[in-house]
Amino acid sequence: AQSVSQHNHHVILSEAASLELGCNYSYGGTVNLFWYVQYPGQHLQLLLKYFSGDPLVKGIKGFEAEFIKSKFSFNLRKPSVQWSDTAEYFCAVNPKFGNEKLTFGTGTRLTIIP
Amino acid sequence: EAQVTQNPRYLITVTGKKLTVTCSQNMNHEYMSWYRQDPGLGLRQIYYSMNVEVTDKGDVPEGYKVSRKEKRNFPLILESPSPNQTSLYFCASSPSGSIGGETQYFGPGTRLLVL
Numbered sequence: 001a002q003s004v005s006q007h008n009h010h011v012i013l014s015e016a017a018s019l020e021l022g023c024n025y026s027y028g029g030t031v032n033l034f035w036y037v038q039y040p041g042q043h044l045q046l047l048l049k050y051f052s053g054d055p056l057v058k059g060i061k062g063f064e065a066e067f068i069k070s071k072f073s074f075n076l077r078k079p080s081v082q083w084s085d086t087a088e089y090f091c092a093v094n095p096k097f098g099n100e101k102l103t104f105g106t107g108t109r110l111t112i113i114p
Numbered sequence: 115e116a117q118v119t120q121n122p123r124y125l126i127t128v129t130g131k132k133l134t135v136t137c138s139q140n141m142n143h144e145y146m147s148w149y150r151q152d153p154g155l156g157l158r159q160i161y162y163s164m165n166v167e168v169t170d171k172g173d174v175p176e177g178y179k180v181s182r183k184e185k186r187n188f189p190l191i192l193e194s195p196s197p198n199q200t201s202l203y204f205c206a207s208s209p210s211g212s213i214g215g216e217t218q219y220f221g222p223g224t225r226l227l228v229l
Contacts, residue, residue, distance in 0.1 A: 001173075006156075009154075032214055036218075043220045043221065043222055043223075044157075044204065044206075044218075044220040045220070046217045046218070049217065051214070090156060090157060092157075094213050094214060095214075096214055099170075100145070100162060100164055100170065100212060100213045100214075101159055101162065101172055101173065101213070102147065102159055102162075102213050102218065103159065103173065104149075104156045104157040104158070104159075105156055106154060106155055106156035107156045107157075
């Protein structure tokens with residue numbers, strides 16, 4: 001079975017700082033990877049996803065993530081954060097071949113100080 | 115408007131009193147799923163359905179039932195709720211019958227308190 005680890009539980013940054021949120025997964029085969037975001041009071045929504053091709057994936061609102069297969073990682077990055085990026089961020093994985101489960105990490109709460 | 119709706123949005127109940135949380139999507143999606151969100155545990159998948167009459171267990175199915183008699187609806191049933199089922203529940207759907215690489219569209223959530 002697959003699993004996801006997000007080691008940063010709460011990250012606090014000032015506006016314009018650079019962001020990197022860690023995500024590591026565990027699974028023996030090929031995977032699809034996702035980052036979802038939950039803004040305060042809003043639905044969860046997709047930020048970006050990787051399922052094949054270029055391991056550097058660009059998403060909405062200036063976010064990007066890099067899939068490093070050798071490290072089983074899919075870290076989320078943004079060069080300069082804004083106050084509006086305050087939210088909870090979830091990494092998720094699902095096997096490309098196998099079960100149809102989507103497994104989420106425990107989430108990282110990001111607080112941006114103006 | 116394309117959306118996933120859940121009802122009720124808030125529910126307080128007592129231990130053992132059967133309840134149903136409804137989920138409906140108007141996007142003709144094949145895959146539907148239920149998650150619960152708990153502090154420090156993130157989202158955990160309860161059940162999912164790849165199409166009508168096809169359902170399977172997620173990571174935390176104990177104490178829950180689901181049915182998928184119609185494509186648009188995927189109710190979550192708690193036959194005998196217990197306090198450890200107090201949580202925030204999300205329904206989600208995605209276009210094809212396989213989750214692989216698909217974006218999940220989430221409902222607004224149902225906050226359940228079991229006394």
